[in-house]
């Protein structure tokens with residue numbers, strides 16, 4: 422049962438699992454939260470986890486395991502070569518994706534490294550529905566170019582298009598006609614498209630992309646890191662799939678592709694990654710890099726315990742009740758915030774809720790990093806750690822000018838099966854309060870700006886005194902409450 426209707430007539434998500442292992446959390450008083458974010462240079466990447474109440478930075482490697490996963494870890498078979506654990510993982514992947522070859526990697530970006538090194542000739546293009554940061558870095562590093570063929574709905578922050586992650590098929594045909602098929606290294610479809618708000622693509626769209634790829638003999642690769650959310654959305658949103666099982670939808674998607682790779686830090690509730698391959702010749706082409714960068718072909722840098730957990734986690738991913746909690750919580754957060762006038766990205770996607778800082782704090786100049794300011798303010802107001810997804814995450818141009826981001830967002834990731842609805846409601850409440858007091862929030866300026874990946878390590882400070890005013894307003898509103 423995905424959702425239940427209450428006596429009041431309202432519908433709420435209902436967790437279809439119970440908590441059997443817990444981790445104690447602390448919620449610091451607002452003054453201590455201010456001190457913690459100051460110490461972290463107003464950068465949530467630099468906060469210590471002990472100072473965080475709800476960690477919504479990412480869903481990567483922080484999803485909750487089930488009792489069955491933990492039990493499976495105890496029977497992991499530790500062998501450098503040929504472990505029974507590897508065979509179990511291999512068999513499970515063949516069962517769900519229907520591809521006969523598999524290469525293990527230590528995480529998702531390691532799979533991207535192997536694919537980009539093996540498949541890209543400098544000067545080639547890689548069309549895709551949208552890029553992910555690590556994917557683009559590997560493609561560019563190997564002399565390739567990313568071409569985004571997002572549909573117009575894909576890039577709008579509001580609306581109700583059910584499949585904003587679709588690829589623009591007409592644009593793909595045009596690109597191939599213009600450049601010729603040899604200029605295309607491969608086409609990449611990212612399930613649950615991360616950077617545009619965890620938005621899915623449809624099976625119909627994937628099939629159209631497959632037809633174009635087959636017609637021209639171009640490889641089609643799916644990034645399945647966020648597949649679980651995409652599967653759920655196909656089941657509830659796409660015509661013709663309401664009665665299909667999650668396993669059947671998975672197979673319908675995989676059947677379109679030549680290669681499926683994933684980060685098991687997201688898919689399968691574990692930590693690791695890998696590449697599933699249909700064709701033996703392709704497998705032989707890719708496999709040489711695994712022992713070189715990852716580890717032997719039967720572990721690829723993963724611990725056997727994690728591999729056992731992934732086997733069970735993949736099985737659980739085929740169970741709608743096990744994968745619906747994330748998207749349903751996100752929908753609850755997005756709908757409640759939207760209903761109270763807080764600007765958010767709609768429709769709700771997977772991965773997390775995305776607050777639209779561009780509208781939330783529209784009085785802050787983009788050069789003073791509205792998303793970063795709002796991310797810091799949310800932490801001060803609630804102890805919730807989100808992630809800046811705006812201009813601060815960009816890199817300066819060669820001439821030192823700022824490339825201003827298309828979207829100024831704060832990502833509040835929802836790790837799978839981790840939070841309860843009252844925790845989600847607490848986060849919603851404090852964000853609503855912050856929205857009512859949004860004019861207090863001001864911008865940030867650099868104290869220490871690294872040249873590359875500045876969002877990871879950079880340190881900032883408030884412009885003016887807004888941080889103290891925010892704490893004072895919080896105390897006036899909530900008294901002694903945390």
Ligand code: F0G
Pocket residue numbers: 478479480481528529530531553555556611615644646647684685686693694
């Ligand atoms: N592909 C997608 C769609 C991802 O979201 C990620 C990671 C990767 C590949 C890389 O996998 O981290 O195992 O190397 N996304 C994380 C995030 C980092 O926070 O969204 P990885």
